[in-house]
Amino acid sequence: MRVPLSFAALLLLSACAGESADREERSVTVVAEPVELLAEEEVIEAIGTARATRSAELYPEVSGQVRKVRFSAGSFVQSGQSLIELDSRSERLALRLAQVRVKEAEQLLSRYRRIEDTGALSESQIEEGETALAAAQIQRDLAQDALAERTIRAPFSGHISLSEIDVGDRVTPTTLIAQLDQRSRLFVDFNAPESVFQRLKPGGTVEVVPFSKPDRTIAAKVEAVDSTIEQEQRSYTVRSLISNQDDSFRPGMSFSVRFVGSGQLRAAVPEASVVWSGDGSSIFAVRDGKAQRVPVTIASRRDGLALLDAQVEKGTLIIVEGVQKVREGQAVELVKPMERPAAQVETEPAQ
Known part of the structure; x- marks a missing residue:
């Protein structure tokens, strides 16, 4: 008895469909691990x-001839220490003259004070004596400042640099003496x-x-x-x-x-759990005992882990071993994974 060709084809298709259904119902053993969330590192x-x-370039305030150099290159100097002394003979004489004038003005005003109550002097003469003393004191202070400018001192404690200044050199306010660093x-x-x-x-x-x-x-x-x-x-x-x-x-x-x-918290999975196809990269999540494909993008890698840009919640079971033998919707049987050392992730201390 001859079986019609169309009927035989139907039988073959039915058998294939049954075999396919058996394969879908047949579970495969896999190893799955829960997803952890790790902060993405930005290096x-x-x-x-x-x-x-603190650093300062030292220049003289006035021009003059160097009489003394009181430091050595590379040495440590204290704040206020004398470094360079310029010729100051004229300034010292000017200060002595100003001090003499102050003393004269003080003596004159003292005499005025002693006879002030006698009526021999007018009020304006007393005021002139006071003004003369104040002017002499200002001249003295200016002379003291002029003398102080002849000595270059360290503005703070630190190490002095090399210098090309020697005794006898003529310097100006644009001459670099040395550099001072607090290091x-x-x-x-x-x-x-x-x-x-x-x-x-x-x-x-x-x-x-x-x-x-x-x-x-x-x-x-x-x-x-x-x-x-x-x-x-x-x-x-x-x-x-x-x-x-x-x-x-x-x-x-x-x-x-x-x-x-x-940076941003991302789902972290072992790199081996990521599979590639014509549609891109993905992982398989275990839901209701079956494998479900989840499209992912790898944002970064660290210590054997792939940090994913994907909609995956913390704790979701992800197939990490046996992923190559599962298909979308296939039933899976979970087995205990082999012990392996945990990934060491360096993190910055909280500030």
């Missing part, structure tokens, strides 16, 4: 330059992108590594940030502070700066 690396917390602490200035402006603020911390000592990492406190954003580079200047009590570093040295900021 900023820059080059910083050190500068002294027990150093500022390290660097540029940061506008994107971290809300996270990199005074009170925060960055890591700096000196180029001269690449094996040394220093935690630097952010002291201040610039008040404006540089328009062309879309960045701003950040000033951090490091200790230099051992005097290891110098102003002008270069430092590598690194800042790790915590």
Whole structure:
């Protein structure tokens, strides 16, 4: 008996459909883990330059010939210490003359005071004596200032730089004597992108590594940030502070700066759980005992984890092993995962 071809085709299709249904109903064993939420890290690396917390270029206030040099290059000087003395013979004589005139004016006014009650002097003569004394005192003070200007003193304590000034040199107010730096602490200035402006603020911390000592990492406190954003580079200047009590570093040295900021919270899954197809990347979530495809975009990677841009809630079970053998809607059977070390995630201390 011959079976019609159309009937045979129907039987074959029915058998295939039954076999497909069996495959869909047949579960596969997989390993699943709950999703964790981790803050996305934003790493900023820059080059910083050190500068002294206080620095001054020293110039003489007046012209003159150098009579004494009272410092050596690189030495530490105290605030107010005499560094350079200029020829001051004329100023000393002028001060002595002013002091004599003050003494004369004081003696004259004293005599006026003694006979004031006798009526021998008018009130205007007494006032003239007082005015003469005040004028003499002003001349004395001016002479003292002129003499003080012949000595260049340290405005604050610090280390003095090299100098080309020698005894006998003629200097003017435009002659650089030396530079004075207070370097027990150093500022390290660097540029940061506008994107971290809300996270990199005074009170925060960055890591700096000196180029001269690449094996040394220093935690630097952010002291201040610039008040404006540089328009062309879309960045701003950040000033951090490091200790230099051992005097290891110098102003002008270069430092590598690194800042790790915590950004948006994202679903974190093992990289092996992400599958790729013609439609892009996705993961399989376990819902009601079945595998459900969830489209994702990988925002970043860290320590073997993929941080996802996706609608995945914390605690959602994600297939992490056996993902290549599951299909959309397929029943899954969960097995206990093998123990593996947890990913170590470095986080910045809360500020």
